[in-house]
Amino acid sequence: MKIIDAHVHFSRIHTFQRTAVDASMLAYDHKGIERECEDANVIATVGMGVEESVTGAFPDHSAPDLMGLNLPDRPKTMGICIGINPFRFSKESVEKLDALLEEREYVGVKIYLGYYPYYAFDEVYQPVYELAKKHRVPVVFHTGDTYAEGAILKYAHPLTIDEVAVKHRDVTFVMAHLGDPWCLTAAEVMYKNRNVYADLSGLIVGTADKVAQHMRKDNSYFDHFKHALIYGDAYDRYMFGTDWPLVPIKPYAEWLGGIIPEKHHEAFFHDTALHVFPKLHALI
Numbered sequence: 001m002k003i004i005d006a007h008v009h010f011s012r013i014h015t016f017q018r019t020a021v022d023a024s025m026l027a028y029d030h031k032g033i034e035r036e037c038e039d040a041n042v043i044a045t046v047g048m049g050v051e052e053s054v055t056g057a058f059p060d061h062s063a064p065d066l067m068g069l070n071l072p073d074r075p076k077t078m079g080i081c082i083g084i085n086p087f088r089f090s091k092e093s094v095e096k097l098d099a100l101l102e103e104r105e106y107v108g109v110k111i112y113l114g115y116y117p118y119y120a121f122d123e124v125y126q127p128v129y130e131l132a133k134k135h136r137v138p139v140v141f142h143t144g145d146t147y148a149e150g151a152i153l154k155y156a157h158p159l160t161i162d163e164v165a166v167k168h169r170d171v172t173f174v175m176a177h178l179g180d181p182w183c184l185t186a187a188e189v190m191y192k193n194r195n196v197y198a199d200l201s202g203l204i205v206g207t208a209d210k211v212a213q214h215m216r217k218d219n220s221y222f223d224h225f226k227h228a229l230i231y232g233d234a235y236d237r238y239m240f241g242t243d244w245p246l247v248p249i250k251p252y253a254e255w256l257g258g259i260i261p262e263k264h265h266e267a268f269f270h271d272t273a274l275h276v277f278p279k280l281h282a283l284i
Helices: 014-022 030-040 091-100 123-135 158-167 183-192 208-215 223-232 249-257 262-276 278-282
Strands: 003-008 042-048 078-084 106-111 139-142 173-176 196-199
Touching: 003 030, 003 262, 030 042, 030 249, 042 106, 091 123, 106 123, 106 278, 123 139, 158 173, 158 183, 173 183, 183 196, 183 223, 208 249, 249 262, 262 278
Parallel strands: 003 042, 042 078, 078 106, 106 139, 139 173, 173 196
Antiparallel strands: none
């Protein structure tokens, strides 16, 4: 089966590099991701734009207003979600974003809730939603837990997406990580709002051995996540994603494949991503 990974990273972020090394994964570069994609039959990916102005920990308030992917030799089948830094987002930023979204490789927009202290419904993001509607691209939100101690969790709670989804019915929104650990709340937001989707990336961070531990049937750690999937009853709006390089692609796909009912695999691993990110068609 062909797979689309709807959530990867390909930027010079110190913590990403360190995690990849600690996890004994393939190199965090174009060769590394190409090998992992080939091994897992991944035909396309979506890279989440994020940059640091200096080596350190994200969030970086001095990062560019529009953040891209700055590792060299980006795979040709990797679309880009442009990251937004609300501290530097301006009228000029709106004009630049409008121009970038005309280009084929820019397939969506990424907003880092929690990492930046702005709610999804803050006025700073309203021009982003208007441009997403204009260009028919989705807006992806970080939701749920954050790896940075400097982040503030209340801004990343999935319930805040409800207000945005109601006010912008013509925009497709994606909750990255299904709001984990608030998965049940995220599932309710999806149940209520047909324009809200979720990727299931980043639920596990670490080595293939760690993934294997969570694959054990007697492990109850992810009971809350499995309950939310059933409660939300939205298998046509869940997408496969990994958060690579934070977890190896193939074992993570195998783990989620054992949780998502088999009759929904084609949609989960492939079709829904093409619906949410229609510009990916031009990159495959």
